[in-house]
Amino acid sequence: MNHDLEKRYGLLTAICLVVGAVIGSGIFFLNETVFAATGGRLYLAVLAWLIGGAIMFVMMYVWGQLARSKDGMNGLMDFSDALVGRTYSYYLSWFLGTILYPSFVAVLAWVTARFTATLFGWGQPNTAGAVWMLAGVYLVGVYAMNVISPKLAGHFQVSTTFIKIVPLILMGVVGLVVGLVSGTTAENLEYVRTAQQVGGNPLYLAVLATVFAYAGAEEVLMMNSEIKDSKKNLPRAIIIGSLLIIAIYVLYTIGVFGSTAATTLSTSGGIRLGFENVFGSAFGSVLIVFVIISCLGAMNSAMMAGTRSFYSIALRGTGPRPDYVRSVDAKTNMPSTSAAISLVCCGLMMLLVFANAEDPPYHARWFGDVSVPVTSLTPITLMAFYVPVFVQVMRKERSWNAFNRFVMPALAVAGAVVLIYMVFDTNAVGAWWYLAGFAVVMGVGAALRRSRGSEPTTTAGAAETLETLGAPAVGEAEREPVGAGV
Numbered sequence: 001m002n003h004d005l006e007k008r009y010g011l012l013t014a015i016c017l018v019v020g021a022v023i024g025s026g027i028f029f030l031n032e033t034v035f036a037a038t039g040g041r042l043y044l045a046v047l048a049w050l051i052g053g054a055i056m057f058v059m060m061y062v063w064g065q066l067a068r069s070k071d072g073m074n075g076l077m078d079f080s081d082a083l084v085g086r087t088y089s090y091y092l093s094w095f096l097g098t099i100l101y102p103s104f105v106a107v108l109a110w111v112t113a114r115f116t117a118t119l120f121g122w123g124q125p126n127t128a129g130a131v132w133m134l135a136g137v138y139l140v141g142v143y144a145m146n147v148i149s150p151k152l153a154g155h156f157q158v159s160t161t162f163i164k165i166v167p168l169i170l171m172g173v174v175g176l177v178v179g180l181v182s183g184t185t186a187e188n189l190e191y192v193r194t195a196q197q198v199g200g201n202p203l204y205l206a207v208l209a210t211v212f213a214y215a216g217a218e219e220v221l222m223m224n225s226e227i228k229d230s231k232k233n234l235p236r237a238i239i240i241g242s243l244l245i246i247a248i249y250v251l252y253t254i255g256v257f258g259s260t261a262a263t264t265l266s267t268s269g270g271i272r273l274g275f276e277n278v279f280g281s282a283f284g285s286v287l288i289v290f291v292i293i294s295c296l297g298a299m300n301s302a303m304m305a306g307t308r309s310f311y312s313i314a315l316r317g318t319g320p321r322p323d324y325v326r327s328v329d330a331k332t333n334m335p336s337t338s339a340a341i342s343l344v345c346c347g348l349m350m351l352l353v354f355a356n357a358e359d360p361p362y363h364a365r366w367f368g369d370v371s372v373p374v375t376s377l378t379p380i381t382l383m384a385f386y387v388p389v390f391v392q393v394m395r396k397e398r399s400w401n402a403f404n405r406f407v408m409p410a411l412a413v414a415g416a417v418v419l420i421y422m423v424f425d426t427n428a429v430g431a432w433w434y435l436a437g438f439a440v441v442m443g444v445g446a447a448l449r450r451s452r453g454s455e456p457t458t459t460a461g462a463a464e465t466l467e468t469l470g471a472p473a474v475g476e477a478e479r480e481p482v483g484a485g486v
Contacts, residue, residue, distance in 0.1 A: 006333045009226050011233040013154045016161035017223060017301055018241025021216035022056075023164055024298035025111055025291050027249060029271050030213050031256050037205035040192045040262035044203055045253050051203075052210030053246035055415035060217050060242045062390060062412050064235035065404050067224065069397070076221050077312045080385075083392035090318055092385045094445035096222070097309030098345050099438065100382060101302050103374045104216065106350040108299035109139040112292055119288045135350065142296070142303050143343045150226075150334050153304055160297025165248055167290045171259065171278065172251030178278050179258015188262040195262075208422050212376055213249070216298065217242060219305035222312070306342040311335035320448045349374070373427070377434040380423050383416035390416070 009017075031045065038044035066079050076096065080089035113135035122130050146153045179185035220237060224230045227237075256265065259274030275287050313319035314326035320341070329336045390409040397405050424431050 007226060007228045007230075008151055008333075009154050009223060010228050011237060013158055014220055014223070014227050014233055014237030015241045015244070016158045017220040017304070018060075018217050018237055019165070019244055020157050020161040020297040021219040021301035021305075022214055022241075022245050022298075023161075023168070023248070023294060024108060024216075025115070025295045026213045027168065027252065028287070028291050028294070030209060031253055032266060032268065032270050033209040034206045034253070035257075035262070035270075036266035037209060038202045039195060040188065040266060041202070042189070042192070042254070042257045044206060045257070046250055048203060048206035048210050049249045049253055050246070051207050052214050053242075053249065055211060055419065056214035056217055057242045057246065058408050058411040058415055059386065059390075060238045061408050062393060062404075063218065063221060064238035065400065065408070066393070067221070067234040067238070068231060069400070070231075076218065079221075080389050083396060084388050086316070088388065090313060090316070090449060091442060091445060093309055093313050094319070094442070095381060095385065095438075097306060097313070097342060098441050098445070099349075099374075100378050101219070101306030101309060102342070102345040102349040103378060104302035105139065105142075105299055105306060105346045107375050108295050108302065109135045109142075109346075109350065112138050112295040112299065115288055115292050115295065119285065119292070136347075138296070138299070139346055139350065140343075142300050143307075143339065143346075146300070146303050146307055147334055147336055147339045148332060150304075150332060153300060157297060157300055157304070160293050160300065164290060164294035164297055167275075167287065168248050168252045171275065172248070172253075172255035175255025175257075175259045175274070175278050177258075179255070182258075184260065185258040188257060188265075191262045208426060210249075211379075211419060211422070214245065215375075215379070216302065217245070219301050222305040222308045303342070303346075306346070307339035308335065309338070310341045311338035314338065318449050319445075372430045372433050374434065377423060377427070377431055379419045380431055380435065381438055383419050386416050387413055 034045045034048055038048070063076075063079070070078070070082070077089045077093040080092050110131075113131045116134055117131045145156065176185075179188075217238070220234070220241070224234050227233050256271060256274055259265075259278050260270060264270040264273060272284055272287060276284050279286075310319060310325050314322035314324075314335075316322070319325060321337075325337045325341065326335065327337060328334065390412045393400075393409045394406055
């Protein structure tokens with residue numbers, strides 16, 4: 001039975017996976033929150049986007065260096081296998097497959113359906129039955145595209161990435177010019193110069209708003225075994241994609257600043273009014289179309305990564321029925337069983353999180369007024385999983401130069417700790433409820449870890465991969481994780 005995946009994606013698709021995974025619907029309207037936090041101060045807004053981007057960049061830089069120095073790996077699981085331990089990598093991949101990627105997919109399916117409802121005027125988008133049904137259609141449709149034609153999914157990712165960045169770049173360039181010519185930019189600068197300072201720590205609040213707009217870049221790592229010449233193309237895609245995202249976000253923020261009055265930018269609907277001021281009133285509806293396409297592209301990227309998560313687990317002979325889950329369909333060259341499990345997890349996540357959804361739609365009121373926005377809370381555990389890997393890079397990668405081995409991993413650890421603190425600082429009660437749910441899911445993973453199945457595959461996708469990475473070969477005694485404190 002075949003267990004290997006085809007090398008079908010080139011550098012362009014890999015870059016689009018990075019960019020498309022990160023740029024969703026949030027960036028279009030998130031500057032309303034950023035400008036509200038900073039009191040309309042452009043320099044603080046730009047600085048916030050640069051700081052949030054820097055946190056993302058240093059982490060992705062380390063992953064890129066690992067990809068450059070390790071050949072034949074299969075995503076985050078192989079990195080953690082080699083650097084921390086087999087047990088640790090199992091729970092990381094279980095978390096990715098059951099919580100992280102399903103939460104991204106479910107949220108994006110719901111948000112896409114809500115924007116579609118808004119576009120067609122279907123009434124109350126949060127509770128309308130049509131929105132529920134459409135969210136399910138989007139979910140199943142994107143899943144089917146990935147399972148039936150993974151190459152089509154790759155082309156879709158490239159197309160949606162280019163489509164979604166068009167309005168962002170246009171607003172950045174045209175908004176800047178229009179703002180300078182009309183005098184709006186000068187008026188906004190004068191207003192914030194004389195306006196009363198905002199309370200609290202405006203930069204802290206603004207950075208907190210931006211960091212979640214950078215989530216998802218790591219999804220490309222799950223696709224490494226399918227990227228052509230991945231040892232060269234994956235690091236390039238990570239660096240180029242990350243820098244493109246930061247540049248687009250900053251340019252867009254500057255353009256938005258000149259699109260409408262500073263007092264309007266920090267209010268709900270301010271960004272949409274800015275687009276209408278720059279491009280005409282009809283563009284308000286066109287903007288929603290771009291947002292829908294953007295959401296679908298980000299959803300597709302999360303689905304592409306999620307469908308491979310259980311496949312990565314099964315290659316080691318662990319998890320639920322690994323002999324079936326690691327099988328690859330002869331016609332589509334897709335791990336169809338792994339993909340089906342991922343779809344079930346996405347459906348369960350949608351039901352659990354959105355059954356009592358309020359506005360915003362990813363905030364489920366499970367316990368009275370306790371808010372559990374799963375996608376905003378996952379950095380607690382994702383970053384906690386990352387820290388031991390970055391620490392082990394500093395301990396084990398002796399062939400790397402000092403900058404790559406110590407400076408960037410240390411900055412990545414610092415960024416991870418800052419993100420964890422920020423999440424707890426803003427929603428401590430919700431964070432503890434989320435961790436309780438996380439513990440339950442990890443408990444299920446522990447129970448299924450030793451499920452019966454045939455012996456682990458010995459293809460290049462497993463035994464040779466782990467040997468290349470320095471991890472114990474499949475079937476050998478398992479190493480205990482080093483520094484696994486999650």
